[in-house]
Amino acid sequence: MLALMDIRTKSVHTGVNIDKTFNSVITPIYPTSTFYFDEVGKGKGYDYTRSGNPTRAALEANIAALEEGVNCSATATGMAAITAVMFFLKPGDHIIAGDDIYGGTYRLFNAVLKPMGFKFSFINMRDLKAVKDSVGKDTKMIWIETPSNPLLNIVDIAAVVDIAHKKKLLTVADNTFLSPYFQKPLALGVDIVVHSTTKYLNGHSDVVGGAIIYGNKTLQERGRYLVNALGVSQAPYDAWLVLRGVKTLAPRMDVHQANALKVARFLEAHKNVKKVYYPGLKSHPQQGLIKKQMSGFGGMLAFDLNTKKVTLNQLFRKLEYFALAESLGGVESLIETPWFMSHVSMGEAGLKASGITPETVRVSVGIEGAEDLIADLNQALKG
Numbered sequence: 001m002l003a004l005m006d007i008r009t010k011s012v013h014t015g016v017n018i019d020k021t022f023n024s025v026i027t028p029i030y031p032t033s034t035f036y037f038d039e040v041g042k043g044k045g046y047d048y049t050r051s052g053n054p055t056r057a058a059l060e061a062n063i064a065a066l067e068e069g070v071n072c073s074a075t076a077t078g079m080a081a082i083t084a085v086m087f088f089l090k091p092g093d094h095i096i097a098g099d100d101i102y103g104g105t106y107r108l109f110n111a112v113l114k115p116m117g118f119k120f121s122f123i124n125m126r127d128l129k130a131v132k133d134s135v136g137k138d139t140k141m142i143w144i145e146t147p148s149n150p151l152l153n154i155v156d157i158a159a160v161v162d163i164a165h166k167k168k169l170l171t172v173a174d175n176t177f178l179s180p181y182f183q184k185p186l187a188l189g190v191d192i193v194v195h196s197t198t199k200y201l202n203g204h205s206d207v208v209g210g211a212i213i214y215g216n217k218t219l220q221e222r223g224r225y226l227v228n229a230l231g232v233s234q235a236p237y238d239a240w241l242v243l244r245g246v247k248t249l250a251p252r253m254d255v256h257q258a259n260a261l262k263v264a265r266f267l268e269a270h271k272n273v274k275k276v277y278y279p280g281l282k283s284h285p286q287q288g289l290i291k292k293q294m295s296g297f298g299g300m301l302a303f304d305l306n307t308k309k310v311t312l313n314q315l316f317r318k319l320e321y322f323a324l325a326e327s328l329g330g331v332e333s334l335i336e337t338p339w340f341m342s343h344v345s346m347g348e349a350g351l352k353a354s355g356i357t358p359e360t361v362r363v364s365v366g367i368e369g370a371e372d373l374i375a376d377l378n379q380a381l382k383g
């Protein structure tokens, strides 16, 4: 057996060829809820689909290989993955997280777990002194999300891991925005990676899903136990769709990035745009860190529109190729306003503190022709 090294090869081949019955090239969907035993205690490795399923196992092997983890649990949604990971802790424990994390994660932490007795510090994680100063006697976990959503701020993963591990804290990184193609948190020392596979890993906006990737066996055992006990594992059909999508991760990410860079440069030069947030632009203030921990910039960008010239609705109505929609990471371009849509649950104070304004526009740049996307933005930005 050859050692699969290149992530392009891994995404196409790992976990995929498991049909020994009819030699189908593509992993079969096993929609069965239960598996029969040949005799008591003697089966083929599966007993009940909540606990394990061959289609889901194929996807788990694939994603674990991409992130270079020991194992993976595929979950019903990204939030299911994040929920399961929080069950590594208990009420009374303190968690440090960024003040600009994904809105749904913030809602789970702040509105669900906090009233149950979990304690949180939401801080500017670019400030390493603030991270250090936030560690207290009950701190158990540091939650890392980088680049942040929607302003693409970068957290120094290795430096945060260093602070955490000196105090024996668990580190978790949400790697949804860049995918393992552009960033590998486990290689930077993070203990657990989570994904919303709804986004780039599946890439086609036709399924919701999540993943937990474990950095060692102890975490894997506890994590898999939790996913089964909580009942948050992914359905076989959905796992199959993500497995189909993930095989083209590399070429999709290359095009997302190339298009995003062109769109970002176009927007930066436009007179009705005040500011563009994209790690691939020289104007992004964290160049050193970007080079250090990312092998690419991804396909997400944000910009502040001059709404005195063009209102949000004028822009959105005129656009033909950018659907006004939440979510991201699919082949089609999407556009939205974090202030009024994706990040509403942060509340006005939270939005302001993180630097989001009512003029901020978030774009998930798809894999269409870049010239078409730019022409579309150009006509819509005239107002």
Ligand SMILES: *Cc1c(COP(=O)(O)O)cnc(C)c1O
Binding pocket: 077, 078, 079, 080, 102, 104, 105, 145, 149, 174, 176, 177, 195, 196, 197, 198, 199, 208, 209, 210
């Ligand atoms: C979408 C998203 C999630 C939540 O995933 P769902 O699949 O919608 O449950 C978590 N983190 C990030 C960064 C996301 O973009």
